[in-house]
Amino acid sequence: MMALRDKRLAATVVVWLMLALPPARHALEASMTTQMLLQLPLLALAGAWLARGVPPAWSAAWAAWNRGGVTGLVLASMASMPWMLPRAMDAAVDGWPVELLKFASVPLLIGLPFALTWPRMGFVVRGVFFSETIATCFRLGWLYRVSPERLCSNYLLDDQQRLGNWLLLVGAAIFLLLALKLMAGRFTADGGHDTV
């Protein structure tokens, strides 16, 4: 158990460091599209891998405050909101303090709590999560597509519009997969370990 935990921790650190090193950081931050749709999700993923390394005692303590996964979802949602602001994406590129905040908060406050909370989320909470994710993709995607102004001062307008298209595509893909699963897959009212 300890060995597996160590491996996961090592893998997370390696991925995190690779993302943090200048070549990958500059490549992914050169475009608004890759910062939002590759860098931020990869950072969250690195945090999610930490979840199985969390000692069971901590997990249990957290579960006492996390009925149905609601608290974890609130934390992950709240932590992800600032990183949807054009201003925050700009500031992360412009200076290391905000960049550091991004590299710390996205794995630890979005990826990790989400991975810990996902198994506890019941059908209803997961439904809320999915509908809100799809809606956010469409809202932001539409905004970036139609805005005649550059919302990030570090990125070009065509980059912003490309990100808008991608967000609409991602929203549509999640929706279609979910619809497919709802029609063809097996569902129980209590998807997670907890019931709501």
Add this chain to the structure above:
Amino acid sequence: MRVLRTLLASLILASAGIAVLAFATDGFRAFTTETARRIAVRTHPVALPDVELEDSAGRLFALASMRGRWLAVDFIYTRCMTYCTILGGDFAQLQRSMAAPLRQGHLTLLSISFDPAHDDPAALADYQRRFVDHGVGWIAARPLDAPGLARLKSAFVLKAIPDGLGGYVHNTAIALVDPDGRIVDYLDAGDAQAAARVLRSRLAQ
């Protein structure tokens, strides 16, 4: 019990999240860097950096020597066919509508190039001629060295990024500098009448 604890924890996290969001957006007012720089100078004016400039006649002068009058400052590069054309048009209009204070030296219009390698005095003079400069109260200039340009960019939160076509995309606004040499406001480009109204009320202070 677990329900109450979850409710409590969620409420605390949601409040903290909203507080962070409020902090990150200046109280839900600034979602973009451009709005943020405008709000920031209105509450905390930024001192002009002491930078050496060269004007379209090849004369050298220090930005600090412009104190004692109001300045309307814009940033341009002379090859620009988009935003800078709007800014150049604004300054040409302001030259007419603000003729009196410009002549009396209460106000000066200052266009600074952020592409000093290309924009030599001749290019700057051409740029002004394109907008029918009347020769009074409008200075086009370039910083003399890279550190000077860097200080200007930092003080004015200026962003100029390559557009992939050999030019730049840059944030566009008219910066207002008070007689004490502090940046106190940014005005929208493309509305010279509104800019003139603001300038008149500032000059009347």
